[in-house]
Amino acid sequence: MRNTLKKHYYSIREICHGSGYISLLSITLITLLLYVLSLFFANKQIIPLLIGTLNKNAFASNTEYLIFLESLNFNNELTIIIPILCTIILLVNPTNQLKSNTLNRILPIAAKDKVISFLVIIIGCTIISIFITTLLDFAIKQYLRSKYFNEVLTLQESIGELYKYRTRNGYLFSVDYSPFLNSTKHLSSILILSLVCNTLIINFILLFQKYSIIKGISLIVSVLFIAFYLRNSLIKMNHNMALEVTSYAYETVYYIYFPIMFICLIMSFYFLLKQKEN
Amino acid sequence: MITINNLGFYYKKEKPIVKSISTQLQSGKIYGLLGLNGEGKTTLLKLLAGLLFPKTGVITIDNKFPSTERSKEYFEQLYMVPDQPTSSALHIPEFIKIYSIFYKDFSHQLFEEALIAFNIPPKSKIKSLSFGQQKKFHLAFALATNTKLLLLDEPTNGLDIPSKAIFRKLLAKVTDDEKIIIISTHLVHDIENLIDHVLIIKEGLLVLDSNINAILQLYSFGYTSMLTDDILYSEKSIANYKTIRHNQDNRETAIDIELLFNAIQDQKL
Numbered sequence: 001m002r003n004t005l006k007k008h009y010y011s012i013r014e015i016c017h018g019s020g021y022i023s024l025l026s027i028t029l030i031t032l033l034l035y036v037l038s039l040f041f042a043n044k045q046i047i048p049l050l051i052g053t054l055n056k057n058a059f060a061s062n063t064e065y066l067i068f069l070e071s072l073n074f075n076n077e078l079t080i081i082i083p084i085l086c087t088i089i090l091l092v093n094p095t096n097q098l099k100s101n102t103l104n105r106i107l108p109i110a111a112k113d114k115v116i117s118f119l120v121i122i123i124g125c126t127i128i129s130i131f132i133t134t135l136l137d138f139a140i141k142q143y144l145r146s147k148y149f150n151e152v153l154t155l156q157e158s159i160g161e162l163y164k165y166r167t168r169n170g171y172l173f174s175v176d177y178s179p180f181l182n183s184t185k186h187l188s189s190i191l192i193l194s195l196v197c198n199t200l201i202i203n204f205i206l207l208f209q210k211y212s213i214i215k216g217i218s219l220i221v222s223v224l225f226i227a228f229y230l231r232n233s234l235i236k237m238n239h240n241m242a243l244e245v246t247s248y249a250y251e252t253v254y255y256i257y258f259p260i261m262f263i264c265l266i267m268s269f270y271f272l273l274k275q276k277e278n
Numbered sequence: 279m280i281t282i283n284n285l286g287f288y289y290k291k292e293k294p295i296v297k298s299i300s301t302q303l304q305s306g307k308i309y310g311l312l313g314l315n316g317e318g319k320t321t322l323l324k325l326l327a328g329l330l331f332p333k334t335g336v337i338t339i340d341n342k343f344p345s346t347e348r349s350k351e352y353f354e355q356l357y358m359v360p361d362q363p364t365s366s367a368l369h370i371p372e373f374i375k376i377y378s379i380f381y382k383d384f385s386h387q388l389f390e391e392a393l394i395a396f397n398i399p400p401k402s403k404i405k406s407l408s409f410g411q412q413k414k415f416h417l418a419f420a421l422a423t424n425t426k427l428l429l430l431d432e433p434t435n436g437l438d439i440p441s442k443a444i445f446r447k448l449l450a451k452v453t454d455d456e457k458i459i460i461i462s463t464h465l466v467h468d469i470e471n472l473i474d475h476v477l478i479i480k481e482g483l484l485v486l487d488s489n490i491n492a493i494l495q496l497y498s499f500g501y502t503s504m505l506t507d508d509i510l511y512s513e514k515s516i517a518n519y520k521t522i523r524h525n526q527d528n529r530e531t532a533i534d535i536e537l538l539f540n541a542i543q544d545q546k547l
Binding site for chain 2: 010013014017018021097100101102103104105106107108109110111113273274275277
């Protein structure tokens with residue numbers, strides 16, 4: 001047992017520090033970078049907020065400023081994919097090394113041990129990145145609430161709204177606002193998704209010699225296109241019946257289809273390690 | 279012992295690179311693998327390392343571990359230094375800490391001695407070393423792994439003149455009765471005095487698979503100013519001719535591998 005753990009520790013250390021640059025610092029930096037990017041991509045209010053923080057006179061009137069603050073919605077749905085993207089970015093290099101570095105390819109590590117090491121790293125990176133994203137999000141929201149909450153109250157009082165009902169779900173200055181991210185609520189789903197996406201990318205890198213990620217994504221898009229085309233054709237053939245997406249359907253995807261897909265990808269990864277030539 | 283049985287390999291079926299090679303590589307010997315460019319030397323090394331799979335035939339170590347299994351046990355027995363090893367962003371001590379652990383007989387002492395002999399700063403960053411220094415570092419690591427099978431593809435390529443001599447000394451030092459060392463090279467003079475056995479590949483076939491003593495029993499190597507009928511192969515040198523003849527009177531001569539190689543290429547032997 002101790003030897004098995006040691007063996008996996010050495011293999012994980014080789015992937016993290018030998019073939020790749022995976023450390024707490026690199027996970028934190030990439031997560032931070034992706035979080036900042038997601039703010040600009042997902043939240044149109046970030047630029048007015050930055051301008052407002054620096055100079056609130058940029059708003060035409062106090063009322064406009066109040067309307068802006070009241071409507072400030074900091075729910076960033078992209079935060080869910082940050083841990084997955086972060087893990088993918090960190091794993092690209094070690095996976096490339098598996099394909100092209102002679103030293104790496106002849107290391108005496110059993111293929112199943114390599115697969116296990118990669119899975120442990122995917123899970124570890126995803127969880128750490130979720131934790132950092134949650135912490136960042138929480139800290140920013142708490143900072144904004146502590147900085148602007150009293151200002152919102154003062155502005156509301158100044159226009160005579162003493163008892164404004166502020167339970168607009170999701171808005172930063174509503175009373176029942178939850179600072180916790182969606183990612184903490186859906187930890188298991190994100191983990192499953194991260195495992196599927198990462199093993200998919202690893203398979204693409206090992207499968208294709210050049211431009212593997214672009215080729216892999218093109219392949220998925222083509223398959224999805226055919227699937228949608230077939231689905232639409234089938235619906236038309238069945239008298240335009242409507243499909244209802246229920247929560248049951250989502251659960252089926254997460255807890256049945258994704259695990260099956262994941263197992264297939266793991267098997268593919270294992271056999272690529274055993275049989276891939278260069 | 280490594281057994282190669284009916285080994286064949288191709289990327290395109292109509293253009294085979296290795297055709298039906300069979301031989302046994304004995305422990306305790308240094309093999310020189312020679313051949314023209316594109317004749318399949320590197321392919322044969324990759325097949326031995328398990329990086330490529332034979333299209334026909336099989337390679338086994340001690341008749342137990344086939345190369346196609348790519349088992350941990352197979353890889354534990356071998357190490358390969360490619361012609362151009364991949365650079366690493368690690369510092370030498372970090373590299374050793376991470377990678378030496380996978381080789382149970384790794385000799386830290388030998389590695390340090392090799393680094394000192396090659397004059398490589400022991401704490402340097404691998405990527406910041408020159409090509410030749412990186413090659414020397416990888417050779418030092420390969421020799422220190424103490425694996426049973428050591429595959430070296432053009433090991434002296436990129437090495438300065440003193441380093442070639444140091445490499446020969448280190449290689450002679452690590453050789454023992456258990457090890458099989460295969461050196462693929464074009465620079466035959468660099469390893470001429472080291473090798474025990476010559477393997478020459480031509481058009482995917484092993485046209486010569488013989489130890490040096492057996493070659494010297496069959497042929498004598500020398501110089502002459504006059505070409506005579508008993509000369510099997512000759513090459514003009516500065517003042518006279520380098521020759522190969524049948525060794526009818528059991529004379530002891532020194533082998534000239536380059537001359538032997540050229541004679542075989544010209545189908546004179």
